[in-house]
Amino acid sequence: MLDATLKTQLKGYLERITQPVELVASLDDTPKSQEMLGLLEDIASLSDKITLLRGDDARTPSFAIQRAGTDIAVRFAGLPMGHEFNSLVLALLQVGGHPSKEAADLIARIKDLDGDFRFETYFSLSCQNCPDVVQALNLMSALNPRIKHVAIDGALFQAEVEARQVMAVPSVYLNGEPFAQGRMGLEQIVAKLDTGAAARAAEAIKTKAPFEVLVIGGGPAGAAAAIYAARKGIRTGVAAERFGGQVLDTMAIENFISVSHTEGPKLAAALEQHVKDYDVDIMNLQLAEALVPAPVPGGLIEVKLANGATLKSRTVILSTGARWRSMNVPGEAEYRNKGVAYCPHCDGPLFKGKRVAVIGGGNSGVEAAIDLAGLVAHVTLIEFDSQLRADAVLQRKLHSLPNVTVITSGQTTEVHGDGAKVTGLSYKDRVGGELRQVDLEGIFVQIGLVPNTEWLKGTVALSPRGEIEVDARGQTSLPGVFAAGDVTTVPYKQIVIAMGEGSKAALSAFDHLIRTVPAEEAELTVAAE
Incomplete structure (x- = not known):
């Protein structure tokens, strides 16, 4: 699973572990489970303080990183590769007793949090915003045994994503209820849990x-x-x-x-x-x-x-x-993070096989459409101007894609939904004046700042x-x-x-x-x- 160079680097990091760690894998017969098993075997082979065990968690494939003989643990549901590989390494070190570099007063506040907190974070491997949230909640779990966290690859656990109507990552649930969406740092999460933090900061x-x-x-x-x-x-x-x-x-x-x-x-x-x-x-x-x-x-x-x-x-x-500039049309605010998104890299994988629109024909919009075309069923790009404003090389690539429709002189007028998620949008043809509707599940807004x-x-x-x-x-x-x-x-x-x-x-x-x-x-x- 890991190449020789990465193994050598990881082995050096794992030497910092001071307390025994158990990797408890819950697997099935799928190829992803076999990949996960290979990854965990590689990790266990790099340190005599790490043991690989089998578990029976309801989410498969998944694995827990647990401090032996304690309640300190974090869980990954899915393969934490891509942007999340660093999250995996940090979790191994922190659960294994390696001290965090966070400020001492912040660590003390985490340890003093009173309550039982069960966090679930849905992430995508292409999301650059997700690791901050995953790593923050993992660290909190390593510091306070009453805090539990599982990081879930939304692309792998599509049924959960659909059931909870997760349309933006990172999406965090606390004790089964929505807690937060989007990038959050450790300090922000702790401040949200510690209700007296704002008043103390003001004083x-x-x-x-x-x-x-x-x-x-x-x-x-x-x-x-x-x-x-x-x-x-x-x-x-x-x-x-x-x-x-x-x-x-x-x-x-x-x-x-x-x-x-x-x-x-x-x-x-x-x-x-x-x-x-x-x-x-x-x-x-x-x-x-x-x-x-x-x-x-x-x-x-x-x-x-x-x-x-x-x-x-x-x-x-x-x-x-x-x-990010908003379209400022009816329905946009209501369906933000329910189909209206602003980061195609982060949220694109959640729309795999679906129909989406990109609003904006500059470099950002065309790049987003090209990126999304490899994931979704169809992309409709809508540009207000009479022509695209992106670089010529990007336009050539865009027009070569079979599942992309480009609409110019189009003014988005409304976002439609069923109360829970986006179902389409309306736009006005600025040349002929006709009002038209496009049925889709996602809208990515890329119209500047x-x-x-x-x-x-x-x-x-x-x-x-x-x-x-x-x-x-x-x-x-x-x-x-x-x-x-x-x-x-x-x-x-x-x-x-x-x-x-x-x-x-x-x-x-x-x-x-x-x-x-x-x-x-x-x-x-x-x-x-």
């Missing part, structure tokens, strides 16, 4: 002294800004709704200079680690709700958070990024598209407030550009600081005169 934030540079947003622009500010030796803070931002939802990155290929979650983890190498106060899971300008020149700017706390700083860098600036309306100047207007230095219309990345009017929304703009904004903020007399010093000077 802690209220005690923080003012910053010299406060970065709002933790994507590439925000991370670069924080690093460049911290390197100046000034008090720097980052408040982010989720560190990593839109990069976390990016499948493949192939144009980041000096790195020929990487994936969004890997880059996001590297960004966070780089920021942590410096003296930066990272405040994750914090949503900004209002920006209050300094009352006097050189005074403190305030950022109010959703949890009721307020942060103060002499300068602020806004890097809140952008999010919208800046996260709703909370800034009326405080800083915004473009007609809602982007923050900045000058060549990243300065906004408010003194001491700078902006960088996809949220601004700077053209070409690329990671490498966002990083450069974030660095520039930090340097501009530092320049502003050294050229501006703090309000309290100005008052003392006036009083002395």
Whole structure:
């Protein structure tokens, strides 16, 4: 199952196991069970602390990773390969006693969770968002015996997916009831279970002294800004709704200079680690709700958070990024994650053999249609413009596929469903004016991004598209407030550009600081005169 190189690498990792581990396999006569048996035999052969046993779990093929003689265990239903192979390795290490690198206070909160929590996560092997959720819940299971977790390959257990009407991954169930959908980190999951966490975080934030540079947003622009500010030796803070931002939802990155290929979650983890190498106060899971300008020149700017706390700083860098643009048609919100999806890589396998539509004829939309065509029965691509806007090479590939229909000059007007899932969509022919309907089971929306600036309306100047207007230095219309990345009017929304703009904004903020007399010093000077 595993090649020689991978076995050698895995053997090195498994040497870190300190407590005996049992692999308890529940198998049947299917080829997938034989593949799983081969994988487990390979793993067991690499460490004398791992034993392979047979079990009788209702889900087959599946296997538990159990700490011998204890209730500590996690389970995989399906083969954890692809993006989930790292989840398998980490589960082996953590159940085997290897300590986690997570913050000590977060580990303590997990161990102190009071209750019995039985988690089930549906994932797909092509989903880059799923490993974060799987690994977080596996770690929680390894730390607290009252927490149980099984990771289920939705493509392999189609009957369950159909019964529970799972149409987006990762989908998490807690004690048999829906708990969450989409990417979540360990901190987010714990905060959702620990109901007092938000209030405690707000109280802690209220005690923080003012910053010299406060970065709002933790994507590439925000991370670069924080690093460049911290390197100046000034008090720097980052408040982010989720560190990593839109990069976390990016499948493949192939144009980041000096790195020929990487994936969004890997880059996001590297960004966070780089920021942590410096003296930066990272405040994750914090949503900004209002920006209050300094009352006097050189005074403190305030950022109010959703949890009721307020942060103060002499300068602020806004890097809140952008999010997927919605169609804003009837039925879209009602059927989001019930057939309306935004990540073809993540959710495509759940629509195997079904009919889907892709909305958008740019590079993202055409790439999504090509990708989905290899999985689903039929793809209908609908583009608002009179022609596709994707690169010519992508268009040639698209038109060569026999199970793809391309509709141009089509305006999607409504998403239809039966109350539980999508059943079709309506679109208007912008040439003839006719209203037409397409019967299908899934809709993948790929029509670009919208800046996260709703909370800034009326405080800083915004473009007609809602982007923050900045000058060549990243300065906004408010003194001491700078902006960088996809949220601004700077053209070409690329990671490498966002990083450069974030660095520039930090340097501009530092320049502003050294050229501006703090309000309290100005008052003392006036009083002395």
